[in-house]
Structure formats: C-alpha cells, structure tokens
Amino acid sequence: MTSTSPPVRVVYTEAVEALAAAVVRALRSADDGFRLIDQLRPYTRHKAGLAALRVLGPDALAPFVLGGHRLDEEDVEAVLLSLRVFPAPSDGPGAEVALLQDWATSELLVRLGVDQLRLFPDGFVSVPEQPGGVWPSPEREWPAWGARMARLAGLALPGLRCPVYYQARHHPLALARGVTRAMLRRDYPTAARLVRWMAAVEASDPSAPHTTPATEAGTTLQIPPLLRHLQIYAGREWRSALDIELAEHMVGLTA
Amino acid sequence: MTNQRPDDGEIDAVTLDHLADAHHLASTALTWLDASREYFRLPRSGHRDPNNDFKPLGELALAASLVMRENTGGQRESRLAPTLIEFAWEELDRGTLLYEQQLRHPLLTDLMEIYAPFARAGYRHAPLEELLAHLTALRATAVPEMMPNRRLAVLNAARVIGLPLSADMEQVAERTWLGGTPEPWMIDWSTAYAVTHTVFHLTDWAARPKGLPKRLQEYLRAWLPVWLEIWLEAAQWDLVAELLLVDVCLEQPGYHPHAWRKLREAQHDNGMLPYGPHPTPERPEDAFTANYHPTCVAAIAGTLAVSRGIGELARHAPAVT
Known part of the structure; x- marks a missing residue:
C-alpha cells in the first residue's frame, strides 16, 4: 500500500505559508483571537508547525507586537520549543540569519513581558x-x-x-x-x-x-x-x- | 525637501582597465564596420524606402563623424573614420539622394537626421540645406506627430546643421519619459531606448553634458547602475552599450568598468558586437543586418568613453612644474 501523504518538504513549505497567512490575517484584524498554538494543531504528525514557527521567527510574534493580540503562556512555550527542537546552525549560509532572528525573537519576547532568563538560561543573547x-x-x-x-x-x-x-x-x-x-x-x-x-x-x-x-x-x-x-x-x-x-x-x- | 545622497555610489576614478576595454571595443568595431562596406551599399536600382534604406549609412556616418570629432583614437581610427564617411557620402551620391527623397517627402525628418553627421564632418549639400531651411521654418513641421525623444533627435540634427530650432529642447525634454523622472522600477526595454536617445540628443552625443538638466543627471546617476545590471544579466549588448554611452554623456560619469569588460567579452574577435543573446546568423549579410547597429553603438560608446576618460585623467594629472 502506498502512502498518499505528501513529501515532508512539501508539508513543511505549506506549514510556513499557512502560518504566514494566519499572521497576515491576525495583523489585519485584532477582533478574532490569535494564538500561535492554534496554528500548530494541524501538524501533529510532523514537526512542521514548529519548523514554520522557527522559520518565521520574529515575524510570528508580529500580531502581538503590532496587531494588538495578547501573547499567552502556551504560545511562549511553543516558541521556546521551536528554538529547542530546531537549534540554529552554527555555520553555513543559514547561520547568520538564524542567529540574528533568534536574537530578534528574544528581544520581542522580552518586550512582550517574558523573563529573559527563561529564554536563554545559558546566558545567550547580545x-x-x-x-x-x-x-x-x-x-x-x-x-x-x-x-x-x-x-x-x-x-x-x-x-x-x-x-x-x-x-x-x-x-x-x-x-x-x-x-x-x-x-x-x-x-x-x-x-x-x-x-x-x-x-x-x-x-x-x-x-x-x-x-x-x-x-x-x-x-x-x-x-x-x-x-x-x-x-x-x-x-x-x-x-x-x-x-x-x-x-x-x-x-x-x-x- | 531633502535630496540626500549619503552613499552616492559611483566610482569616481577613471580606471585604465576601463579605458583599455573601451578603446579595444571602439577600435575593433570600426575595423568590422570598415570590413563590412559592401553590405552598407544601397541597392543599385528599384524603389527606395527613405525610412529604412538609408538608415545603416546614416549610422555609419554618425559613428565616423563622432570618431572624427573626438580625434582621440589611435592612428588607425583617425585614418579609417574619414574614409568611412567619404564612402557613405559617395553612396548617397554626395547628398543628392537625400535631397531627392526630401523633395518627395517634405514632412519626413529621417533624412535631416541622416544628413546631420555629414554636415558635422564638413560634407555639405547646399540645395538640401536650402530645402531644409524652408521646411523647418514652416508651421507644418513645428507641430509633428512625434514622440518627444524623437523630436529631440530632429532638433539636435537641426542644431548640428545650423538651422533655427522650432522648439526649445529643454521644454521638449520635460515631456519625455526621462523628463518625468518616473519610478525607475517601471522601465522596460523599449522605454530604456527612449531614455538613452533623450540623453544622446540633449547632450549632442556627450559634446555638451550640461545640456542634460541637473535633475535628470541626478536621476540617471541613481538608477543607471541598476538598469545596467538588468540588461547585462539579460545579455542585451546593444542596450548595455547605449546605457554606457549615456553614462559618458553625464557631467560625472560612473564609468562602470565591469560593464565595459563584459561588453568587450561579448564582442566577437572580428569586432562585431552582437545585438543580444541570440546566436549570430551564419550568412555574413544576415549577421550584418542583425548587428551593424550595435557595432556602430560600440564604436561610438567606446570612442566617447576614451575621450572623456583621457580628459578626466588629464584634469587629475599632477601639474608638471
């Protein structure tokens, strides 16, 4: 029996697009509640939701920083989990982008009231x-x-x-x-x-x-x-x- | 209103590399034009289309007249250019063919444009000039149905010949695409040609950079590097050569040595510059038809770049005491 599931790469790409779409909609309207955790639910089989969160990085927090939405504890956990599951590459072409995006994510989380020590207990981040x-x-x-x-x-x-x-x-x-x-x-x-x-x-x-x-x-x-x-x-x-x-x-x- | 140019990006120094590339481009292009004389010849008989049949000879004359005007080439170029324009003048029956066509088509402006480089080089046809003086004084020719950049071509031709101008060139320039200083990201291939020709005619092919209003110079300094990149990437060599020629027409050229290098690399060993990325036709007459225009542009652009570059170098050279 052959699997009808799409290849993993396609799932990941779609997950990024879906999360981006959700963020756009959240920025356009503060009326409906926006929660990151809701965006991850369709992807229980893969880590695609977390990967999408990792790829969008600080952009995923835009609805909270710019759009008037409230960041709750579960969302903070999801962001931290995405950083742990997909650590930044230490070299290669993506390293610079990942390093700076992680810095930006931490800046925004602190701005949204998250304790810096929770983010990087090892003392990262300048x-x-x-x-x-x-x-x-x-x-x-x-x-x-x-x-x-x-x-x-x-x-x-x-x-x-x-x-x-x-x-x-x-x-x-x-x-x-x-x-x-x-x-x-x-x-x-x-x-x-x-x-x-x-x-x-x-x-x-x-x-x-x-x-x-x-x-x-x-x-x-x-x-x-x-x-x-x-x-x-x-x-x-x-x-x-x-x-x-x-x-x-x-x-x-x-x- | 600020007009900051905090990181105004051009290389102001003339590089010897770019001068060598420009000189090579022009010199070998002239060689190819010289070797292609038989294809420039007019058909010996039959109906002549004044719009198209004379055009290659007109471009040859333009290139030769500018090489003569600048007089900065090596000895070979200095010798070749006068023989090429003499050849073209002979083909036009020493101006009589232009005269006859102008009599027949009094509103046609191409003939005057073709005549201008001959007049610049001292080849005059008195009856044609008398006819042109009459025609250009008519209200009928003062209101042509013509794109503004084409109008500038006609006005510059009149200026070179020494006829009174029927309109103010700066006012006409306002109505060109370039004059509108539009969003630079909206330019397309044919509009880019309209821009290059606006510059050529306002400055009379780099002879008078101040003829290009300051604000248009600033606009071009900002965006010309981008357009060059776009058409270099697309291997549109003819347009690249014209854009480099535009650069040389500015009061402060950017020079863009990498673009000169690529143009030289695109040029065939025999001096022909291909129009664009398509393969050159095998039959020599077809190759000529496809590529005589870019090769004329290469001769002009290279010549003017060398001329401007030498002038700049001389200006910055330490004084001899």
Whole structure:
C-alpha cells in the first residue's frame, strides 16, 4: 500500500505559508483571537508547525507586537520549543540569519513581558556586533549588499536595533537600487523584503530620505506605490504578503 | 525637501582597465564596420524606402563623424573614420539622394537626421540645406506627430546643421519619459531606448553634458547602475552599450568598468558586437543586418568613453612644474 501523504518538504513549505497567512490575517484584524498554538494543531504528525514557527521567527510574534493580540503562556512555550527542537546552525549560509532572528525573537519576547532568563538560561543573547563579518560595499557591490539585506528582512521590525538596521538606515540608495533591481527582475519576494527595510527605516526616523515625497529629481523611491504594486503582483504568496503587510503597518498604511 | 545622497555610489576614478576595454571595443568595431562596406551599399536600382534604406549609412556616418570629432583614437581610427564617411557620402551620391527623397517627402525628418553627421564632418549639400531651411521654418513641421525623444533627435540634427530650432529642447525634454523622472522600477526595454536617445540628443552625443538638466543627471546617476545590471544579466549588448554611452554623456560619469569588460567579452574577435543573446546568423549579410547597429553603438560608446576618460585623467594629472 502506498502512502498518499505528501513529501515532508512539501508539508513543511505549506506549514510556513499557512502560518504566514494566519499572521497576515491576525495583523489585519485584532477582533478574532490569535494564538500561535492554534496554528500548530494541524501538524501533529510532523514537526512542521514548529519548523514554520522557527522559520518565521520574529515575524510570528508580529500580531502581538503590532496587531494588538495578547501573547499567552502556551504560545511562549511553543516558541521556546521551536528554538529547542530546531537549534540554529552554527555555520553555513543559514547561520547568520538564524542567529540574528533568534536574537530578534528574544528581544520581542522580552518586550512582550517574558523573563529573559527563561529564554536563554545559558546566558545567550547580545546582538553580534558585526554579523557575518565583512559586508559587501553598498556603493560598489550594491547587488550583493541588497541580497544580504533581503535575507535578513525578518529583522525589519519596529524598534529592533541591530547592525543590520543601521546598514539599511545608512545606505538608502543601495537599498533603493536593490528594490529597483528586484522589481525589474520580477523577483517580487526579494523586492517585498527590501521594501520592508525601507519601511522600517522610515518608521524609525521621520527625517530619513524615504519619507520625503518623491523628490523632484526622483532619486528616492516612494513606498506606497511600491507596496500597492507588490500587493497586486505578489500578494498571493503569503510570505510576501506578510512582508508587505508589515511594511504597511510600519509606514501607517493599514486601515 | 531633502535630496540626500549619503552613499552616492559611483566610482569616481577613471580606471585604465576601463579605458583599455573601451578603446579595444571602439577600435575593433570600426575595423568590422570598415570590413563590412559592401553590405552598407544601397541597392543599385528599384524603389527606395527613405525610412529604412538609408538608415545603416546614416549610422555609419554618425559613428565616423563622432570618431572624427573626438580625434582621440589611435592612428588607425583617425585614418579609417574619414574614409568611412567619404564612402557613405559617395553612396548617397554626395547628398543628392537625400535631397531627392526630401523633395518627395517634405514632412519626413529621417533624412535631416541622416544628413546631420555629414554636415558635422564638413560634407555639405547646399540645395538640401536650402530645402531644409524652408521646411523647418514652416508651421507644418513645428507641430509633428512625434514622440518627444524623437523630436529631440530632429532638433539636435537641426542644431548640428545650423538651422533655427522650432522648439526649445529643454521644454521638449520635460515631456519625455526621462523628463518625468518616473519610478525607475517601471522601465522596460523599449522605454530604456527612449531614455538613452533623450540623453544622446540633449547632450549632442556627450559634446555638451550640461545640456542634460541637473535633475535628470541626478536621476540617471541613481538608477543607471541598476538598469545596467538588468540588461547585462539579460545579455542585451546593444542596450548595455547605449546605457554606457549615456553614462559618458553625464557631467560625472560612473564609468562602470565591469560593464565595459563584459561588453568587450561579448564582442566577437572580428569586432562585431552582437545585438543580444541570440546566436549570430551564419550568412555574413544576415549577421550584418542583425548587428551593424550595435557595432556602430560600440564604436561610438567606446570612442566617447576614451575621450572623456583621457580628459578626466588629464584634469587629475599632477601639474608638471
């Protein structure tokens, strides 16, 4: 007898999309209660739900940080379990993203009232000063610089301050070039991630260049038309929809 | 209104590598154009289509006239360019064919555009100029049904020939796509060509960078590097060459040495620059039809890059005491 279950990888991918969808819906409406634990229930056979939680990392907490939902004890336990079950890789391409996302998750949990000692009893957690060593030059190597910023877009959340945030803030032209390149390549997921950084900078710094309405010379990008465009072209992919939704929240475009 | 450019990203230094690549590109492109003379020839008989038949000769003349204007090539280029324009002028029966077609099609502007590089190089046809002076003074030619970037081409041709302009070039530039400084992420392939030509005509092929309004220069400095990456990745060599030519038309070019290198790598050993990623046709006449345009652009872009680069180097060279 052959199994009709989909391959594990498919289940995991779907779990990430489903959790992203739930987070988007929770951000759009604070009326219905949102609990992380409810999102994990369909995945009792696999650890896919926990893996999804691990992949989304700090984004999974956005409904509590931004959307007015209340984080309860079971949800905290679920997040901590996901970190234990899927420890961050210590090297390889995913290591930097995992390390910084874990830092961001812990920051948000502490902000939501969770005791820091519960999170990392071994005494983890300060932001790495120079994540991943040397950065590509935002002037000469802006495509590589932008690709790295896109991978780290999970850190683009209100109030999170780390070296990656300052990269975004100090290099608006490189960021805008990265967005423009991704848009022209129709790589909308990357574009959405980079626009999210633009939104995070604008949200944190009213004098940041992106906040000016298109300058006469058009050397900065306006965020609202980008987000509308992305919503139409990429809004059906839930992870991109989540990036777009968070960007809209940060620049105050949500209803 | 801020206009911050905190990490304004260009490499300001002219590199010798990029000059070598640009020189090689231009020099070998001219060699190929020279070797392709027989394909540039007009059909000896039959009906002529003034829109299309003269176009290759016009582009050859443009390239040659700019090489002559800059006069920065090696000895070979300095010798080749005048012989190429002389050849093209002869093919056009020393301007008489342009004149006859212009008489027949008084509203057609292509003929004046083709004539301009000849006039620049000192090849004049008095009856044609008299006719053009009459036609360009008519209200009928002052209100052409024409895209603004094309209008700039016609106005620049009139300027080069020495005719009065029927419109203000800066005002026309306002109505181009570039003039609107639009979202740079909305550009497409054909719009990119409209942008490049807007720049070529406003600056008269890099002769007067100040002819491009400051705000458009800033806009291009911000986004040209992105567009270059996009069309380098797509191996659209003709458009890459035109974008590099745009860069050279700016008051402060970014130079983009890696793009010059890729263009040189894409160029065939015989000097022909392929239009894009598709294989070059095997028959020489088909290869010519497909690629004479990008090869003319390569000759122009390389020549102007060398000229600008040498000028920059000279400006920054330590004073000899």
